[in-house]
Amino acid sequence: MAARDTPDRVVPETIDLEHGTKRDDNRDRVTPSGQSTELVAPHRQSRRTPPWTRKLGECTPAPVARWGRKVVEWVKGPKPPSRYTITPFLERWQTLPVRLLARLPEWERICIYAIACVVWIVTFAVVVSDGGLPSDIGGFGAPVKLSCVNNLWPSPESCGPDGRNCFPFSNASFAFNCPAGCSSAQVLNPRAIGPQVINYRSLVVGGAPGPENDALVYRGDSFICSAAIHAGVINDGYGGCGVVSLIGERDSFGAVTRHGISSIGFDSHFPMAFTFGQASAKCEDPRWNLLILSTIFTALFGIFTTSPVTFFAPIFTILFFQTGMASDPPSYSNYASLASTTLGRFLPAALAAALFYQFSVRKSLRNCKAQVEKTVLWVGGAWVGALGNYTFERIPIQRLTGNDIRQQPGAITALVIIVIILFAVVLYQAWCFRREGRLPRYLALYATLGLGLGILAAMPKLTLRIHHYIIALLLLPGTALQTRVSLLCQGLLVGLFVNGVARWNFDSILQTAAALRGDGQLGSGIPAILEPVINGSSITFAWESLLRGYQGVSVVVNDVERYRGSGGSDQGNFTWNRSDGGQDEYFRFGFISYQLFGSVAYSDFTRAGTWFSNGTWGGIPPGRT
Template identity: 55%
Template structure:
């Protein structure tokens, strides 16, 4: 049986407006509590908080519905009424609240802060946030870590570092090596520019003093988000700093977009943060606030919500082993193991959805939630039917679709809400607001075009080899020739004789040739078709035609 507590106790800290808080009925379990309807005089604030009001009951027995039932067989009418009654849930509805484990321990940090005056609490909150900004700005730098430095043993993979490379010009025969757990790919021909790592004792000794600061920044941000999680009880003062800290940590350190220097990265980050903050304010108001409102399990909230947020935000590390890059049928069919991974994910989501649906039913909110997702599903189906555009479910779209389903206070909702907010942050901070509907070219990215490729005839004459072609694919104007991964020739717009002659540069090594079509665009730009696989001109003068298939430029 549930029991209601009405005695006044020391309230946990609330940094929002208003110092008093409503007492939440505690049950013997962590699941749900029946809502006793108190008088308005006893609880004057409850009428202002829509999340604490009992869901409005709508009767399905309307005049139109009764007329419809008269036309249906009696068993259908009887079972439909039972189904609708079950969907509406119990009467009265039941509100879910988490009963903290060792509640005195979990609420102690917030109550400790709550003993100080409200202006002091505000100053402490602002000082903590400003301290994170200062430390983050001091630590961050524009250092990036080349993987090959770790392969050569100059730096340690766990902490990063720095090294020195030297330009040595043209070189032939790059051997394959396996050092420190990293394998390099060999290349048995020549290349016009090469670099080598300086491994002298003085350089290696100096490089040991360098380290990659991204882990320091992650530790710093994790500590501050945990502190905000434990010491705040207001949903707003909990959510706002954690969202800001996590966003800038991902966008500027853990998984930044491509950038040339840190000022450009800061500009990109700020440009994405403002609209992201606006969207975050909306889903906080309608979803996250319900999950966090009056939650006294501050340590559990920090572990589940903040921990889940970091797992989602660091998706480039936490989800790296899942062989699913994009939720498109083309990508899923091409990636090994993607179908199995997708099935497992769908089963987990199905179990979570069933549990959440049961909880919404007991709160009397299942009909409204089913209506919301019916509208969202209809919108997605309409998007699927738009010709020449493909539906792309990005990270942030997935989060926005699923967050309404976490708008209740259970431990599963805490974990899922934090995870989805983290996915939203990762998607926007790394990729921005990509459109939901994209063309096939945009979805393809840097994958193969599936276009035609040139048909080449080779003729060897001593140290020269001549390639000829007849037809140019429609939509293109010429042929591009790549020798040892360097573009050496572009066909002209008109008047070309349709051939290319190459003189051997090094007689002791093979040379690799690939061919593709080229199209000239306005303002000096060009576009390429797919390229052939490599044809090989061996040192003994023989020619091996390219194998069937395509490669990228």
């Protein structure tokens, strides 16, 4: 007979406060066999119906009341209720490991369990320490630990007029180290590169050989690690080390597709460019070696443990430290600081894990004899969720915000598919809860959660943000069943929780618009630029008004801020002199406001207008950047 999730009939019990608990089949669980149970039944005091309930019943039409009672009875489920248990495939073989282990004395089993935990901790620590960075690479000193999105020129605004905040532009070199997987790093908000506006793609500008030698030249605002993969200096799968050399201004940057990354072309001058040198030291990312180690140990704990707590505790811990220190770590300078960060996040995460273990995980794993299926479904699902930076990479949804979903290609379709799958799973889980007689309490729970989310969403000046770990916490109560679907979904949600907290910490469920926007567009006004006056090798732009709250206009030429007005006058102008007539140049304009303590605020900028090499002005396209 095929194995399936089997609902077992549960014999209802009568709760007798004086004489213990009885089943309806007259078997007393308290009174020993053979003793008399003929005692006086306790007096049951009838509950009085509240007046508002009687009035509501009198006002409700009979057909509505009749259908309402039927719905309530259906939601309560069958009587007696059923309890779902998993009947394993090939139960004899699935339980073989635990039966072999059960032949040992209890103290030996405890020792084996403790030794396994210690072996994983020691081996993990040794592999991490062996993956430390060298103290010197090619005479350039210790490598700088970079994230996948670090660059030398963050933006025209942050580098300031003429890029003075981002010196030096040339005659400087340094060693660096990149993690694995940086080929997938993308910009998540629209970004101007000359006349182009890119989004949801890697920021690598250039990569064609320079005119003087065969070195590949990249613009200074390129992601360093993505550019290093593009140049073939490091391996995307294992990361690595290299040397960056700043070579100053270059006049063009060709677009090339190499090693799975398509770079962006730019046909004008930029003050900072860099090339790569191959590092002689070995410094590969140890995440894959650690992943093999952690996967083996979680599989062993899954197969050889029967108690829910001895199964859950080590697997959750391994998942957390594997994610936080290897597979998807936050930005860090060295492993000591990373260990400190991971431990700081682990303690509150463990408290949350203890809570959802008590109310959800324990109920799914209790008395589960399907050792192999439990390992494949629960542990496998947990790894899928914890490695979300790899497993969900192809899903075109970066953040669950309305603006991101609208602007990212394919996000709406992906979200619809996810919602359909989630809806089908919810219907199945609701049916199972009804069969167990637990649907009313879970409907009440999720109604309360929905009301709470609605109140949070209505908070003024704040935006509801559903993070990875919040999705897990919301959906985990709905997996408190022993079915195969519950095991898979529960493992996946625990993995999502681990990935969210280990990588991003407990981010707030409510965030300001500025925090969600990041470096995205403000939606503010932009300057209205008059037709420029061209006089040979110079071009003059003028504007007649300033937006309220701003004191001047900022002018960006070829993605470098070249002018920052400060007079506060409604009228102003800017003249740019061309040093070389053989290239197009690109101009963008935005308002600027001077804040207290020396800070500066910018409005959105216009799209780039082109001053062609032949001296004609191409105009400013509609839109903003």
